[in-house]
Amino acid sequence: MIAVIDNYDSFTYNLVQYLGEMGAQLEVYR
Numbered sequence: 329m330i331a332v333i334d335n336y337d338s339f340t341y342n343l344v345q346y347l348g349e350m351g352a353q354l355e356v357y358r
Contacts, residue, residue, distance in 0.1 A: 334358045 330347060334340045334356050344354055 329353045329355060332356045 330352050332340060332344055332354060334344075336358070340356075344356055347354055
């Protein structure tokens with residue numbers, strides 16, 4: 329499980345998309 333804190337920038341969105349494609353389990357917090 330990877331926790332990602334979203335500070336509303338495009339880098340966070342791209343990182344989540346990339347890790348999701350690799351099969352990682354993600355939890356995004358805003």
